[in-house]
Amino acid sequence: MSTKVTIIGAGSVVFSLGLVKDLCLTRSLKGSKVCFMDIDEERLDVVYRLAGRYAEDLGADLQFERTLERAAALREADFVINTATATHNEHFMKHRRELTARHGYFYAGTGMPEYHNLQLMLDVARDMERICPDAWMLLAGNPVFDGTTLMGRQTGIKVCGLCHGHYGYREIARTIGLDPDRVTWQAPGLNHNIWLTHFYHDGQDAYPRLESWIEKESAAYWRAKEEEGGVPTQMSLAAIHQYRMYGLMPVGDTPRGGGWWYHTDLETRQRWYGGSGGGDTPAGRDRIIKRKEEKFRQMKEAAYGTRIRPVDLFGDGKTTEQHIPIIDGLVNDHEGQFQVNVLNRGALAGIPDDVAVELPALVNRKGIQPLCVEPLPRKILLECIYPDWLQMERTLEALLSGDLSMMLYGILDSHQTRSYGQATAMLEALLHIEPNEPMAYIEDIEDHYRWPENWLEAPPEP
């Protein structure tokens, strides 16, 4: 029987393209149906055409469908890859950054708990409960940590969150002169908050090599990278500082986060992340917008053009994304080890059972089975993991209770907030930000959240 893979938010073209390529190159999944769903007809058409031409290029036996209707897309789905997002759109984020900057926030660090993307995830998961209750949801859109926990708790569907941040271990290895393919590693934690507990090269502990690199080579490396245009976050001074605080290297998106003190303003980011301040700056983000636009232009060319074929532009090699290999493992028993986000259920000590943790897992016909790993150091739990866990719990409680004062609390909890009045003004502005197109498909934020009864307006600022 053929497998049906549905991609929600398929208009995220780069991502869909990678999935299509991996599917084409996974011969054991031949005959599968791929259903693209998006609310943006133009982007949907691009990915649909592109996929068809790519399959031709690679000689793959796949059927493609497209639809604007979520319910139709979910019918008979075996796997739902959810990459849909309401707010993670570069132009919307830029607009929001500019709005929040007028309220005194750097790089949108307002702390307001996520609403739209989580509500959207919940809507999709509830539809799946109704339409395809036995399907797997592979969550690709952020926030993976909050979303995996939310859907896992609130619905009966099988959820697995996926990210590629853990590949940061390869950058660490490469940078210090080791072959990433000869590395045995482990980095458990929460999504975007994972720590390199095991790091072996040819079976030998590679941390001493890292120590020696820091001592003897890091300064020259940073200078050279600056000249090349920027220091990779994974090997930035911020990452090494976190390593010194915690004794384990932070991996992937972990050094990109860390404490507020790395991120207060552009000058501070430049101190910790190198002269450009890294990607998470207004200028860094503008570069990303440019890159994405160029990529989309290429895709359209490959989808509709006559001179250029997809394989010419995007090659015939597999990506490093885990989605299709995991599907292959579950469907065809082609066993593999992956880094997944699933409800904990005891695999990582010190974290409640109903919280999504990021862990190595064995995937085969039996399912996705996380390895029970050793506990993280207590200091990492107390200063990194639990604060994130608590923020996630508040975000979910705000969403599920609809209590607007919890949104306010989130803003107050941002280290960038200087006064109660600044927080209430920022909240008002964010509630009334001009909605983008996807938001029309989600309950309006102002209908969803309400102040507690007899809410007390604060006295005026002095």
Place this chain on the structure above:
Amino acid sequence: MSTKVTIIGAGSVVFSLGLVKDLCLTRSLKGSKVCFMDIDEERLDVVYRLAGRYAEDLGADLQFERTLERAAALREADFVINTATATHNEHFMKHRRELTARHGYFYAGTGMPEYHNLQLMLDVARDMERICPDAWMLLAGNPVFDGTTLMGRQTGIKVCGLCHGHYGYREIARTIGLDPDRVTWQAPGLNHNIWLTHFYHDGQDAYPRLESWIEKESAAYWRAKEEEGGVPTQMSLAAIHQYRMYGLMPVGDTPRGGGWWYHTDLETRQRWYGGSGGGDTPAGRDRIIKRKEEKFRQMKEAAYGTRIRPVDLFGDGKTTEQHIPIIDGLVNDHEGQFQVNVLNRGALAGIPDDVAVELPALVNRKGIQPLCVEPLPRKILLECIYPDWLQMERTLEALLSGDLSMMLYGILDSHQTRSYGQATAMLEALLHIEPNEPMAYIEDIEDHYRWPENWLEAPPEP
């Protein structure tokens, strides 16, 4: 057999005086021995003399001893009331406030985790394990939450932390026109973080009365109190604002804390706590220093003077402190209900078993037995209880690991800290603050804490 009650830090004269008075007036404890221990010989003499004269005044049969040696004081003790503190000395605190103000902190809000008082508690508890392992420790000194948890986890002695903040329910009742003696109440949580879950007057829910007071009478009350010199924190706008956020009244020291946004500077405190800004301001604290000095002058007069007897100055009524009634309950089976801080062990849902919670308890010959109370609202757990719990855990981990970077993290975690450099400078200054006399009896803070291996100095501020 006579009961021996040892008071560690007995030079805290107001507190010792109350204990002596309560002991004198608890006839079932007649024949008890009271041992005063302090490192300050002058203050120890004052309390010793005063106690003797007070017992004469009240015709009580008690024996008093005094000593400068902790080990001697603990020998054969049945109860150890620990009020000792290294840093909670008004003059030291004032000096520290002035130092931290020069680094940009208002009212010493640096966030550096407690060291001296906790280490002192641990030293006392370890001595008790050795010398009087069956005695009860009644902890009177702050931090009660951290200290009760620490001693309960690290030693085998019986520990109960006591505070009087819960009597705030009486102020609430009185202010809204109810008779506190006819109130049935409950306010569980963590010390300094307790919430009025039950509030009945003559068996009727008294919250509607509070609602009507807020609507119709609060404004006039605040104006009147301003004219009298200050609004009580328990009924301040800050307290009512917390009530609106959480649906339950915060009790005692709870409204005195709350979010950082009530406490950023004097003007902000004045908005929330009334025109004077309350006791937790530099000027408010100076008033407290004056009051304490005047009280100590009176005590000396009553201890050594010929014209004045203790009973003339301090009366012949019991205090509302719980220490002696609890001892009477444990020793003589004179059962009572008290508000205690003990390791949770399942009494308050959602809090780990090995964390000290504040709860109502029944005390009699069987021991101190907390009531299993209903869980607190999830919003209170997520925004008030868990953040405090996490901070306590970090404080204890810093103490037990001796990791100086955890002290730095505490300062970085203060909402008043603006940059990494400000935090490191504040840390250095606090480590080198001129030690006061009690600190000589505790391991030096600079010996106790060390940076992690190969600590990385931050790059210079721009």
